[in-house]
Amino acid sequence: MLVTKPLAELCALLIDELHGELPSRIFAMLLTKGRSTVPQLAQYTSMTPRQIRHGLAVLHQHNLLYYHVDASSDLAFYEANPENAYNLIRTGKILEMVETSFGAPAKDVVQSLLLSGQTRISDLVAAYKEKIDHATKEAAANGEEADWAAETNGINGDAPSTNKAGPVVKSTAHLNSILCRLVEAELIEVVHSTTFESPQDVQKIVEKEVMDKFFPAGVKGNKAKIEFQEKMAEGLRKVRAESKSLKRKLEQQGSGIKRRKLMENLAMAVTNGNHEEDLDPVLDPRQVIRINYEKCLVDLRNRRLVQFATDMYGETTAYVYGVLLKLLTKDLPRCRQDPLADVSEDKHDAEKPFLVTTDLILDNLKTSVDLSLGIGKAERRQVSRSVAERVEPYPPARRTFLDEAEVEGEASADEDEEDDESSEGSEEDEEDYKPVANGEANGVNGTNGARVKFAGAGGAAKEPRRLDRPTQLRQHLLLLCESTQHFVRHCGPDEWTVDFPALLRSLRETELDTVIERKCGRQGLRLARILRSKGKLEEKALPNVALMRKPELQQKMLEMQSAGFVWVQEVPRDLKADVKKSFFLWFCDVERSLGQMLANSYTTMVHCMQVLEALRYKERDVLETTKRTDVRGREKDAMRKEYYERYSRYLDCERKLFAQMMRLDDLVSVLRDF
């Protein structure tokens, strides 16, 4: 990960927010100076080695460090882990995601894990045991809960105080079951010896191993190079698999899981999972576990995509899409493939195709959802089934974003059309429509059952006609297939898949368009998109395409240029390079704009943090009062009215700023991680 100045600043601020100033300063120093030893750090920061060690311990506990022990010199080199530092900002989102998919108890466990960093299972169990005992002693016991939550007041702002009587996690067996489920979902992974090696170190170690083992004479020739790459990938995958050891063990012990999987479908929304705790094998208490951010990102990406679908189509379609994504990405370990490790995994993929069938989606849809909503009605003969049901077995090649369908062959579509025509009138109507209820008096209806009256007239005449559920589901899926954003690909009859790279490209473009539209107006967006689809354009050609007045257009282009959305290239006509005679070509470089946007997002996040800091300084007298033990927890009663108002206003602002950072993180995720 490329660490830019705003990102480094942001990471330091985040660590300062959550873990205090000491680790933050060390972290910032590590980012600026690169990998260092303790004495070096002491020199850079003018702190004592003892202080440094304290700071490093905190950082290490929260997975914010890599270290490498040099075998020859016995010196440990420390290195910052900017990914995880940035991931701190996602704490709240991850918790919320876990809560919706696994329930409140799981959220509680994950929260504890996030707060305490990497944890030995036995410690976690002990902590929970104490808590449970404590709770059973005191009836109205959410004090402990509040203590846990109070410290997090950083990112996840107002952790909703659990008002339920008693702890959310009922017993250690319950805890064990939750952990098992999280491990299975790969949201929790095992910490092992190579976890703390930086990716470069891991690569070096694996490379050395491979060289020693297979290529003692060095890699020569193309064939050997490919073989070397494969061996490297294999080695890296092996390292990666180590953190999944717990999951593998669970799978081996399997009996309980299978049974639970059966139950899962039946009891999807059951909140208190007493049902099958006893079936779970007890996890090895010596294992150290932590949150797997990579897998969390996959789930967060699903959510973002569902929201994208909501923006484009509507809730019902997006709901179907959400279910599809969830099923599709169940075994997807990460959003982006590692260029080194996933080289030869294609062979592996071929065995297990990456797709979901209609039936599987249907099985996972909630029965309360009415699939007839969200799609307009059209008569049978107004819809071409062959176009709608076109199967695209291969992912699309990269194309320009407008006019893309023009590239597609025409002949094949025509051929399909013929047999489509013949079948359209007869059998399909029979199977897709239930006979029209006798309520509607429809003249045409008597002779030809296929011609159902179109409910378009005012929309008032509600058609009694209902499609059956699988057909409705297919309609939603086909709608998603037809989209210009490549939401879904119909990769085989009744088989669906998602081309994430293409989809995310369009999502990124949409984000860019949003920013352009907000900053430069609709006309700015128009100009940017013209350039994107037509390539470089001369200044004189633009007004005709955009139907804008020349002076306005020039002003808009300058505005966009200074905002970093378009660029201009000067092409002289002759050697003299006379400015009056030169061509001026405008163009639009999406990648560059996106990079700029990412940097701006980081900076904006930093600004949010700094504004918050300034706010805290301004309200320091109020905040100090709230820290007093006799005030804490009952601010409203203990503080003077005026003070309390200031305090609550401060809290409002804080919440707003954090929410804003969350929204910015949405953007950063789309641009960088998904």
Place this chain on the structure above:
Amino acid sequence: MATDNAADDSAKLKILKDALYEEMRQHGSETRLFTQRDLLDLNIVPNQNVMLLVRVVQGLCDDKLLVGTTNHHAGLAWRWRSREEAKKYTSLPNDETVMVYSIIDEAGADGIWNRTIKNKLNMHEAVVKNCIKYLESKGYIASMKNVEHPNKKMYIKATLRPSERATGGPWFTEGELDTAFIQELEGIVFEYIKTKSAYRGTQPQSSVSSGAPVKAPKKGTILGSDPASRGVKRSATEISTDDGTPAPSSRTAAGSGASKSRAVYLPMPAGYKHYPTVAEIAKFIHDTGITNNTTLSQADIQQLVDVLTYDGLVEPVYSSASGSNGRRRVRGYRVTRAMKQDTVPFHKRQKEREAGVGLDKPPVVGAEPLTNGLTEAPCGRCPVFELCEEGGPVSPSKCVYFLEWLDLEDSAAAAVPPARAAAAISVELPP
């Protein structure tokens, strides 16, 4: 028909002239070029007498009824000119005026720049000016404007209408791009596409999870009137369509809350064949007769639809349709983000606008633009974003926009000395 009596008298010549002129008019339009061969073949001049022909043609040229030109592959050639035109020529007082008039005449519908006239004729400016003044006063020529060169003074024959190239096509009125006209027409085209490409139905008004009022990001929320709707919680309840959360809208809601349903546009099912095409839109525009004195070709409408496409308001869809010549692929257009579209009918909006309501909105309404983190924070639109840094002249901790955004304005005014506050605010945010 003339006889072959050889004679020199002018009467005969005149008869021949008239005969030749009439015969030429029969054989082609004003633009047709006649070579010597063509003229002889008309069989007016007896015995293929070239000398006689020369005299006849010379006589016609003197009367301005024929115009001699050199055509690069046929050599010397002539075309005829109408008698009214010829009369104009002969009525002109002097040669200079004739030359100026003829050069303007030749320029045709494109018109000609007065500097070009001067250069071509190599005359003194005052002379040219006088000639033009005379011609204009006679009503033979008129000045015109060319969109490509708005600053040049151009002249055209008064009887001609400026060409398409000079006027810039239907989008220009008096040499200016008629943006108001374009916008109105865009609005109509967009409305047509919207109503034809999406299904107007009803959707039950469900609770928080799908309620449009909560979802639709209002432009005003940037000022932070409703912090909760932008916060974590909001996204939480909205995005979650996973397990354990309320599903988007349930059947029960559809059954019971029929009264609470709202009108929405719904996307058409995949493979819909009747998305409006440019030809249909052009026909619609033509039939309604909105553009009473300008005719819009399909290419013009295509240009308009392309602009809407670039604006992200509509998108092309390809479908197949059966026509007279078998099946072919047709490009139709549909509205993007159908469910977020304004459902108030166009004529109602139009009335509102006439009454002065909603004039701040663009005539092409479209869906509310999307938002993201960068568009919401003050930084996303800050004019001094690049300079802003802790310790710099502008810094986040002293940012007035943030204070405004956080609703802390009044306290800010108290904290910042008035003079400085004024200075800081003088950098206005772009609207």
